[in-house]
Amino acid sequence: EVQLLESGGDLVQPGGSLRLSCAASGFSFSTYTMSWVRQPPGKGLEWVSGISISAASTYYADSVKGRFTISRDNSKNTLFLQMNSLRAEDAAVNYCARSITTFDYWGQGTLVTVSS
Amino acid sequence: EVVLTQSPATLSLSPGERATLSCRASQSVSSYLAWYQQKPGQAPRLLIYDASNRATGIPTRFSGSGSETDFTLTISSLEPEDFAVYYCQQRSDWPRITFGQGTRLEIK
Numbered sequence: 001e002v003q004l005l006e007s008g009g010d011l012v013q014p015g016g017s018l019r020l021s022c023a024a025s026g027f028s029f030s031t032y033t034m035s036w037v038r039q040p041p042g043k044g045l046e047w048v049s050g051i052s053i054s055a056a057s058t059y060y061a062d063s064v065k066g067r068f069t070i071s072r073d074n075s076k077n078t079l080f081l082q083m084n085s086l087r088a089e090d091a092a093v094n095y096c097a098r099s100i101t102t103f104d105y106w107g108q109g110t111l112v113t114v115s116s
Numbered sequence: 117e118v119v120l121t122q123s124p125a126t127l128s129l130s131p132g133e134r135a136t137l138s139c140r141a142s143q144s145v146s147s148y149l150a151w152y153q154q155k156p157g158q159a160p161r162l163l164i165y166d167a168s169n170r171a172t173g174i175p176t177r178f179s180g181s182g183s184e185t186d187f188t189l190t191i192s193s194l195e196p197e198d199f200a201v202y203y204c205q206q207r208s209d210w211p212r213i214t215f216g217q218g219t220r221l222e223i224k
Contacts, residue, residue: 047213059211106159
């Protein structure tokens, strides 16, 4: 059974940083591209970032480019999202999802709150 | 950026009725469109990919159609568990993936 388990969400002040993790199991993690998708409270879905199988290629939404960094550790079946210079508008539930095109499996999400 | 516009924003129907949800793209996305279902407090679930292909384990009452700029998700006979929010998503303009704003399907 495919499982994606996010962690790392927290309350952070504007301008602060946070690192999210997503532990994958039930499939061959190193052979799949991966993504982060977020959802502000009560709002719709927004694709944030994607990463290739080898991590050689990474992709970002314009809204986070230069502030967020996606990475992966295939030896530990884990996906990461380093979030810097956080803003109020970054507050959201962050989901990791399998693939960088059509998202066939999703984790349950981790909540990031940005407030002073 | 490809803008996806879903209609209606809210659809009120009764169990057993047929639901028709629309997704319109601001430019052609060929058949590179997916549909997701999201229930309160849960992650989205993939229903349909590439416009008309059901994802693994999705009941046959869910079907997708369309191409280019106009797409439809049809639920042939609503079950109580189908009342949720539905999103469309395009991958044609990859990596600039975008989602529609969602359609809330509620019980009448």
